Amino acid sequence: MTGHAETSVTTSDKPAVWRGRVWLMVVAVIFAAMFFLYYYEDIRIGPPQPVSFSHRVHAGVKEINCRFCHSNVERSAHAGLPEVEKCFFCHKYIIPKYPEMQKEERFFNTNTPVPWVRIFWVPDFVFFNHIPHIKWAGFDCSRCHGDVKTMDRLEYTKFQMNFCITCHRENRAQVDCWLACHR
Ligand code: HEC
Ligand code: HEC
Ligand code: HEC
Ligand code: HEC
Incomplete structure (x- = not known):
């Protein structure tokens, strides 16, 4: 009788131990995956901005032309960012009560430029100008900036x-370095 009881204990315990180990591994893998997802997402979608402006919504879904907001891109070395006034061409009528829009409105009312976090830049000693690339050579913005239309940030x-x-x-x-980019 006792012998029988012993074998039944060991046979039912062994799978339990293994099940425990498998669960531990599954949990470890899930934690590792979550860690990497968060870690890489930070890099992939860029830094948070003061107002959650989305290029995917504006340039993608609503198909607003890049040049409407970055209107200096063919006229001066710097493409420039849109002034707060430009947002309210549309947002005076579109979702004006949306919390993110009210944040934007506060900048507008206090005459403060939105402190957008800079994304693309070259060092001071490098000379870059959009004009030859866009107006003369006809490159698409995505050649250098990626597929902006699909990005929220x-x-x-x-x-x-x-x-x-x-x-x-x-x-x-x-x-020629000195003639072109390091003047
Ligand atoms: C409705 C206005 C609007 C439209 C349309 C728009 N942008 Fe922008 N763009 C912004 C604003 C606001 C910022 C600053 C916030 C940010 O970086 O997301 C910005 C930032 C950028 C930057 C980064 C500037 C930096 O900080 O280095 C690039 C590059 C850019 N836009 C390219 C494009 C391209 C390419 C398109 C068309 C596919 C486009 N934008 C359409 C408003 C607009
Ligand atoms: C040419 C018109 C136009 C301009 C200019 C414009 N927007 Fe928009 N914006 C829209 C439309 C259309 C929507 C979509 C509204 C909706 O989903 O009902 C939108 C949505 C938004 C949203 C909510 C998007 C979301 O789903 O997260 C924010 C925030 C926003 N805009 C900020 C801005 C800011 C900041 C500027 C100025 C740099 C700007 N917009 C300029 C038309 C415009
Ligand atoms: C040949 C590569 C190239 C192409 C094509 C290009 N850009 Fe840029 N862009 C750059 C570089 C490099 C910078 C950083 C410039 C700096 O630091 O002075 C930049 C910066 C910007 C900025 C940041 C603000 C500023 O004025 O510097 C915006 C906005 C921008 N580009 C928009 C656009 C748009 C819109 C297009 C398409 C119409 C475009 N770019 C096409 C290379 C490019
Ligand atoms: C996608 C291709 C491409 C990329 C990327 C690119 N360029 Fe250019 N660049 C060109 C072409 C093509 C021209 C000549 C345009 C013309 O004269 O028709 C040019 C012209 C120039 C000129 C004007 C040169 C002159 O003859 O006066 C400068 C300055 C320049 N690029 C700097 C840069 C810098 C700095 C970068 C990197 C941040 C860069 N370019 C990235 C293709 C590119």
Whole structure:
């Protein structure tokens, strides 16, 4: 009788121990996956902005032209960001009571430029100008900025010199450092 009881204890305990180990592994894998998702999401979607402006909604879903908001991109070295007034062309009528819009309205009423977090930049010693790239060579914005239309929050890209030079070589553009980019 006792012998029988012993075997039944060991046979029913062993799977329990294994089940415990498998569960532990499953939990560990889930934690690892969550960690990586959060970690990479931070990098993938770029920094939070003072107002949760979305390029996916405006340039993607609503198909507003890039040049409507970045109107200097063909006229001066800097594309520039839209002034607060420009948002209210539309938002005086569209979702004016939405909390994010009321934040924007506070900037408008106090005449404060929105402190947007800068995403794309090159160091001071590099000369860059949008005009030859867009007006003359006719590149699409996405060649350098990625598919902005699909992004809620723009992501950081550090432009490496290689990025400029490879394309200049491919397109027979100026590759003399001092004449072109380091003036
Ligand atoms: C309705 C206005 C609006 C439209 C349309 C729009 N943008 Fe923007 N853009 C903004 C605002 C506001 C910011 C600053 C907040 C941010 O970075 O998301 C910005 C930021 C950017 C930046 C980053 C600037 C920096 O900080 O380095 C790039 C690049 C850009 N836009 C490209 C585009 C392109 C390409 C399109 C068209 C596909 C486009 N934008 C359409 C309003 C607009
Ligand atoms: C040409 C018109 C137009 C301009 C200019 C414009 N918007 Fe919008 N915006 C829209 C439309 C249309 C929607 C979608 C509203 C809806 O979903 O009902 C929207 C939605 C939004 C939303 C909510 C989006 C969401 O779902 O998270 C925010 C926030 C916003 N806009 C901020 C801005 C800011 C900041 C500016 C100025 C840099 C701006 N908008 C300029 C038309 C515009
Ligand atoms: C050949 C690459 C290239 C193309 C094409 C390009 N950009 Fe840029 N863009 C840059 C670089 C490089 C910077 C950073 C410039 C700096 O730091 O002075 C920049 C910066 C910006 C900024 C930040 C604000 C500013 O004025 O510097 C905006 C907004 C922007 N680009 C919008 C656009 C739009 C809209 C288009 C398409 C019409 C476009 N860009 C096409 C390379 C490009
Ligand atoms: C997608 C390809 C491409 C990329 C990326 C690119 N360029 Fe260019 N760039 C060109 C072409 C093509 C021209 C010549 C345009 C023309 O003259 O028709 C040019 C012209 C220029 C000029 C004007 C040169 C002159 O002859 O006066 C400067 C300055 C310049 N690029 C700087 C840069 C810098 C800095 C970067 C990197 C941040 C960069 N470019 C990235 C394609 C590119």
